[in-house]
Amino acid sequence: MMDRYTLLQKIGIYFGIAVFLTFILLPFFEMFMTSLKPLNHILRAPYQFWSDDFSFDAYTRMWERVPLLGRYIWNSIFIATTVTIIAMIVIVPAAYAYARLDFPFKTQSLGLFLSVNMFAGAVLLIPLYKLMRTLGLLNTYWAMIIPGVAFLIPTGIWLLRGYLEKIPKEMEEAAYMDGASRLYTLRRVILPLAGPGLVVVATTVFITAYAQQYLFAVTFNSNGNLHPLPVGLLQFIGYQNVEWNMMMAAALTGITPVLLVFLFLQRYLVAGLTAGAVKE
Amino acid sequence: MATLDLTSITKDFGAHKVLSGIDLAIRDREFVVFVGPSGCGKSTLLRIIAGLEAATSGRILIDGQDVSDAAPVDRGISMVFQSYALYPHLSIFENIAFPLRVARLPEAEVKAKVARAAEILQLTEKLSLKPGQLSGGQRQRVAIGRSIVRNPKVFLFDEPLSNLDAALRGEMRVELSALQRDLDATMVYVTHDQVEAMTMAHRIVVLNKGRIEQFGTPMELYHHPATRFVATFIGQPNMNLIPATVTGTGAEGVTVAFHGGAQMTLPVDPGTTRAGDRVEVGLRPENLTLGQGLAMRLRVLERLGGTAIAYGMMGDGLKLCAALPGDTAVHEGEEVGLTFAPADAHVFDAQGRVLRRRQAPALAA
Ligand SMILES: Nc1ncnc2c1ncn2[C@@H]1O[C@H](COP(=O)(O)OP(=O)(O)OP(=O)(O)O)[C@@H](O)[C@H]1O
Numbered sequence A: 001m002m003d004r005y006t007l008l009q010k011i012g013i014y015f016g017i018a019v020f021l022t023f024i025l026l027p028f029f030e031m032f033m034t035s036l037k038p039l040n041h042i043l044r045a046p047y048q049f050w051s052d053d054f055s056f057d058a059y060t061r062m063w064e065r066v067p068l069l070g071r072y073i074w075n076s077i078f079i080a081t082t083v084t085i086i087a088m089i090v091i092v093p094a095a096y097a098y099a100r101l102d103f104p105f106k107t108q109s110l111g112l113f114l115s116v117n118m119f120a121g122a123v124l125l126i127p128l129y130k131l132m133r134t135l136g137l138l139n140t141y142w143a144m145i146i147p148g149v150a151f152l153i154p155t156g157i158w159l160l161r162g163y164l165e166k167i168p169k170e171m172e173e174a175a176y177m178d179g180a181s182r183l184y185t186l187r188r189v190i191l192p193l194a195g196p197g198l199v200v201v202a203t204t205v206f207i208t209a210y211a212q213q214y215l216f217a218v219t220f221n222s223n224g225n226l227h228p229l230p231v232g233l234l235q236f237i238g239y240q241n242v243e244w245n246m247m248m249a250a251a252l253t254g255i256t257p258v259l260l261v262f263l264f265l266q267r268y269l270v271a272g273l274t275a276g277a278v279k280e
Numbered sequence B: 001m002a003t004l005d006l007t008s009i010t011k012d013f014g015a016h017k018v019l020s021g022i023d024l025a026i027r028d029r030e031f032v033v034f035v036g037p038s039g040c041g042k043s044t045l046l047r048i049i050a051g052l053e054a055a056t057s058g059r060i061l062i063d064g065q066d067v068s069d070a071a072p073v074d075r076g077i078s079m080v081f082q083s084y085a086l087y088p089h090l091s092i093f094e095n096i097a098f099p100l101r102v103a104r105l106p107e108a109e110v111k112a113k114v115a116r117a118a119e120i121l122q123l124t125e126k127l128s129l130k131p132g133q134l135s136g137g138q139r140q141r142v143a144i145g146r147s148i149v150r151n152p153k154v155f156l157f158d159e160p161l162s163n164l165d166a167a168l169r170g171e172m173r174v175e176l177s178a179l180q181r182d183l184d185a186t187m188v189y190v191t192h193d194q195v196e197a198m199t200m201a202h203r204i205v206v207l208n209k210g211r212i213e214q215f216g217t218p219m220e221l222y223h224h225p226a227t228r229f230v231a232t233f234i235g236q237p238n239m240n241l242i243p244a245t246v247t248g249t250g251a252e253g254v255t256v257a258f259h260g261g262a263q264m265t266l267p268v269d270p271g272t273t274r275a276g277d278r279v280e281v282g283l284r285p286e287n288l289t290l291g292q293g294l295a296m297r298l299r300v301l302e303r304l305g306g307t308a309i310a311y312g313m314m315g316d317g318l319k320l321c322a323a324l325p326g327d328t329a330v331h332e333g334e335e336v337g338l339t340f341a342p343a344d345a346h347v348f349d350a351q352g353r354v355l356r357r358r359q360a361p362a363l364a365a
């Protein structure tokens, strides 16, 4: 590949990336720093970035302070994973239908789905609460999973449809000529080719599911055993003081497993996000 | 082993009539090529035969059986697409085996059939590779391999060579002709390249604006084009068309006067033409020779070796092209005289229909 940038341009580009990354990563870094400091150092005025007393103390003490912390982390991952799985089971065939089939009210129905996303989840909390109560799902995992899935389906369809549309139609026609059914073609041709797209969509769904569970958990669940991490973190807020260092340590511990999975998927993510950007 | 009959096929896309009244009888083991300008409906007709597109009306019969409503596999048809449509994530073996996998054949049979197809197409060494690792010509062969493994009765090709470079295209042309003989198959082939049509076809269908202009052997189309459209479409360089007026008809043929005033009697059936009718005289560049007759100002001379293609203009601004012997001593900018044998002339009436030639070469069967 040709070196297309001059040194000056490169410096500019790297500088831009550095600014951007700083902006995104600084909160994480600050979280980490906070988790290492003793509580009285955190609340020191004036604010002191560096502490002379760093320790991983909070990482061990947090488990005692909030005994169910492990359970909360597990709940978070469990809810987000289940939401992702169920959502994908619905999204894949729906996105395929929107990408390839012709049916009445195709564009209108997709628009309608998407308009649901225009409402913030909060607006719909009360009707959803009533619905959950009627179905007898309050205080169960389902109370957090079902609304999570429902809110993610429209975006998921929208995103995945774009990927599926990029797969040449002739490949499907060739399979059809050879006698393959739609489902067989979907399984053996379309989905393998849409791999990167699937990873991107599943990732987006997972992240959003992870982020949105707080609202549903606070509203639809009062069973302490089922709470996800964001709700669990509230327990670090005591009557006298807030255990900031432990809260940050717990938050970081909670997202670490997810982070590891994403590092592993990164290769697909990059391929997926740029797929179709250049003519092959 | 199959005949293919189309009866009054029409196709509309909304208000847009793409095909109107296509009737075609293709014989067993025949290699038929559809040619025509872009947008004339070649691909649409092929896709209707394949079963990828439903005809608005009309029937399709394979071996006498009405398959108009059958799925492609049940028609016993396979198709090779212009873009190859290979599956990039599957190996060459699995690409070729795809139709057999769909049919759930036992593994041993799949292996044997793929091996045979790979051998015919010289792909045996490539079976474990992915399509991305093959050259254009090899990919094309994989696409053909996928279409031959399940022994269809009719093969369809939609411009299969148009993505290849000229040299490879020539090679594949020969291979495809040989394949057609070896497989004893009925083939329908779409192209807009008339060299492919002339060299490979047993018979050619010339399509224009969704209608069949003519269906015949390459030499029939060359010597006896039914219409002005076919005459200019078949043959390279294109046929010259010179406007003329009929001055008389008789047993000898039709006497025409060119705009320069020169008169000539051409041995064609007058049909309904009368003195005074405007006609066009069609002259193939290869039928023109140096001599007294049409005067042309030579503008460009392309020496190809064996022949020299002379492009020029007649006095009234009409373009003219002649294929002369390679070492003809003429120069660009010069005035040259061109002549032709009356028997070589084609005459088209005002509607573009040909007046039948009397002395043209006998038709090759
Ligand atoms: N799905 C479709 N919807 C509407 N119009 C179509 C559709 N498919 C083809 N057409 C129209 O039908 C006409 C014939 O198309 P077709 O693809 O058969 O042409 P073609 O002869 O194969 O041309 P080319 O040589 O460019 O491939 C064109 O005018 C095209 O715009």
Ligand SMILES: [Mg+2]
Pocket: B042, B043, B044
């Ligand atoms: Mg076409």
